[in-house]
Amino acid sequence: MGRNELIPHLFRTEYSRIVAVLCRALGLENIAVAEDIASETFLSALESWPYKGVPANPTGWLHVVARHKALNYLKRSRTFTNGVAPAIAAGRSVEDPIEIDLSDANITDSQLRMLFALCHPSIPDSAQVALALRILCGFGIDEIASAFLTSRDTVNKRLFRAREKLRTANLTLEFPPREEIPKRLDTVLTTLYLLFSEGYYSETDDAVIREDLCLEAMRLTHLLAGRENTASPDVYALLALMCFQSSRFAARKGTDGRMILYQDQDTSRWNQELIARGAEYLHKASHGEVSRYHLEAAIAYWHTVSENTPEKWEAILRLYDRLLLTADSPVIALNRLYALSKVYGKTIAIAEAEKLNLKDNRYYAALLGELYTDMDNARAMRWFQHALSLTQTQAEIQILSDRIGALKSS
Amino acid sequence: MLIFRHQDGTKVASPEQIQEWMRQTMEWIDGISAKNKFVVGVGLPFEDARVVHHNKMVTNGPFGDIKETIGGYIVVRAESVDEAVEFAKGSPVLQGEGNTVEVRRVARGDGVH
Numbered sequence: 312m313g314r315n316e317l318i319p320h321l322f323r324t325e326y327s328r329i330v331a332v333l334c335r336a337l338g339l340e341n342i343a344v345a346e347d348i349a350s351e352t353f354l355s356a357l358e359s360w361p362y363k364g365v366p367a368n369p370t371g372w373l374h375v376v377a378r379h380k381a382l383n384y385l386k387r388s389r390t391f392t393n394g395v396a397p398a399i400a401a402g403r404s405v406e407d408p409i410e411i412d413l414s415d416a417n418i419t420d421s422q423l424r425m426l427f428a429l430c431h432p433s434i435p436d437s438a439q440v441a442l443a444l445r446i447l448c449g450f451g452i453d454e455i456a457s458a459f460l461t462s463r464d465t466v467n468k469r470l471f472r473a474r475e476k477l478r479t480a481n482l483t484l485e486f487p488p489r490e491e492i493p494k495r496l497d498t499v500l501t502t503l504y505l506l507f508s509e510g511y512y513s514e515t516d517d518a519v520i521r522e523d524l525c526l527e528a529m530r531l532t533h534l535l536a537g538r539e540n541t542a543s544p545d546v547y548a549l550l551a552l553m554c555f556q557s558s559r560f561a562a563r564k565g566t567d568g569r570m571i572l573y574q575d576q577d578t579s580r581w582n583q584e585l586i587a588r589g590a591e592y593l594h595k596a597s598h599g600e601v602s603r604y605h606l607e608a609a610i611a612y613w614h615t616v617s618e619n620t621p622e623k624w625e626a627i628l629r630l631y632d633r634l635l636l637t638a639d640s641p642v643i644a645l646n647r648l649y650a651l652s653k654v655y656g657k658t659i660a661i662a663e664a665e666k667l668n669l670k671d672n673r674y675y676a677a678l679l680g681e682l683y684t685d686m687d688n689a690r691a692m693r694w695f696q697h698a699l700s701l702t703q704t705q706a707e708i709q710i711l712s713d714r715i716g717a718l719k720s721s
Numbered sequence: 722m723l724i725f726r727h728q729d730g731t732k733v734a735s736p737e738q739i740q741e742w743m744r745q746t747m748e749w750i751d752g753i754s755a756k757n758k759f760v761v762g763v764g765l766p767f768e769d770a771r772v773v774h775h776n777k778m779v780t781n782g783p784f785g786d787i788k789e790t791i792g793g794y795i796v797v798r799a800e801s802v803d804e805a806v807e808f809a810k811g812s813p814v815l816q817g818e819g820n821t822v823e824v825r826r827v828a829r830g831d832g833v834h
Contacts, residue, residue, distance in 0.1 A: 317740060317743060317744060317747075320737070320740070321740060322736035322737065322739055322740040322743075323735075323736045323737050323740070325736070326736040349736070350734065350736070350739070351768055353736055353739040353740070353743075354734075354739060354766070354767075354768075355766060355768075356739075356743065357739055357742055357743050357746065357764060358763070358764020358765065358766050358792075358793060359764060360743060360747070361743065361746040361747045361749075361750050361762070361764075362750065362761070362762040362763055362764070362795070365747075380768075449735075449736045449737075450735065450737070451734070451735020451736065451737055451738055452735065453735065453738075454735060454737060
């Protein structure tokens with residue numbers, strides 16, 4: 312590595328690590344102070360590294376500066392306290408040095424505590440995801456806005472409300488008591504699942520942000536798996552699901568940023584290492600109750616099998632049937648229909664699809680287009696055109712236009 | 722001497738954005754160094770800045786009414802002002818609207834410059 316090369320995402324990674332540790336030392340109510348100190352630390356680097364070269368241990372450099380800035384902040388706020396309330400200042404506790412421990416072990420521990428605090432049931436789901444992206448993944452407002460296909464204003468408002476909640480809920484960075492962990496873990500897993508899905512199915516055309524979101528969700532889930540009191544079968548199942556899904560990242564990315572659909576992918580580009588790791592995690596998950604993560608991980612596993620055998624689609628269909636019992640959503644219903652068509656043929660799938668009647672859902676329209684193709688091409692064309700009128704993302708417009716083009720030339 | 726004038730970036734930049742500025746700044750300076758024209762450079766932190774006024778009154782930054790102030794400078798070895806201006810044009814500081822790079826000759830004390 313040359314003198315002036317930076318580790319990719321160094322600042323983003325360190326942001327979340329520094330903020331978690333500082334919040335633990337300063338208290339969660341000082342989250343804004345912790346965030347400012349982290350940003351100022353990177354600006355200090357910007358004022359030094361380009362001229363003097365990147366230090367041999369960049370992370371260590373940042374930690375020293377962040378600790379120094381935090382201690383300075385404490386000194387300043389104490390001076391203020393001393394002036395305003397000398398009586399309090401007389402107490403010994405004010406003079407106690409606060410420990411700011413930036414060891415790897417304390418960073419991991421602080422991040423896990425932060426994860427539980429941000430995923431508190433009193434904070435709404437969408438705010439949890441935005442907060443997690445900001446605080447635990449170090450994403451900027453622009454990056455979050457781009458991932459959600461929304462405006463900076465919306466993200467700012469969402470974060471503002473979430474921070475208010477954090478403050479008014481009087482949350483601390485303590486681990487929940489052991490007996491409460493399973494219940495609290497449910498909310499944490501929902502957030503991580505949403506974070507991953509946000510990346511995997513994101514409407515943004517920015518492939519880099521999509522993958523980063525998924526990798527961050529995996530990193531945080533991995534932290535949970537690495538700790539004895541949080542490594543539940545559900546955690547392993549979710550981690551397995553994430554590994555299986557992300558094994559197709561390279562294969563679904565065409566040249567010029569086009570998205571390649573599952574059935575058209577070059578299966579030799581599926582990442583076998585991730586698939587193997589997913590299988591290992593799924594094995595570790597296989598005791599206790601079967602959660603939706605187990606079912607989804609099993610479905611994702613079957614999707615990593617490249618041969619289109621009857622067993623594959625029958626297994627997927629059975630799993631979707633079970634999944635529908637635990638979580639009824641249009642997305643699951645539509646995916647089940649695709650599996651149904653693979654097992655029992657298009658006619659039966661079309662009959663079931665018409666019962667769903669989700670006309671204004673673009674995935675529904677696209678699925679019917681797919682099902683009618685080669686059965687009734689005129690109808691297929693109408694459904695694809697309807698789907699096209701409902702979509703705004705470049706990747707989907709491309710795919711639908713290709714389908715319509717193929718029908719026209721057939 | 723190329724003097725950068727820009728805003729305090731603390732409140733507006735994400736970690737990824739600061740890293741991108743870092744990458745661009747290093748590339749820019751490496752480019753000047755490669756021609757053996759880079760002499761020295763420093764950043765001037767906004768944090769803990771003070772302004773001393775004519776009556777010896779001391780205030781914290783920011784610096785009066787202007788939003789853009791000096792954020793750092795580099796010294797280059799240029800044959801002419803035009804050459805220094807060409808270097809300045811490559812500065813990533815200029816990506817920010819309203820930001821400027823001021824080009825000044827360093828007095829040599831030889832009675833000519």
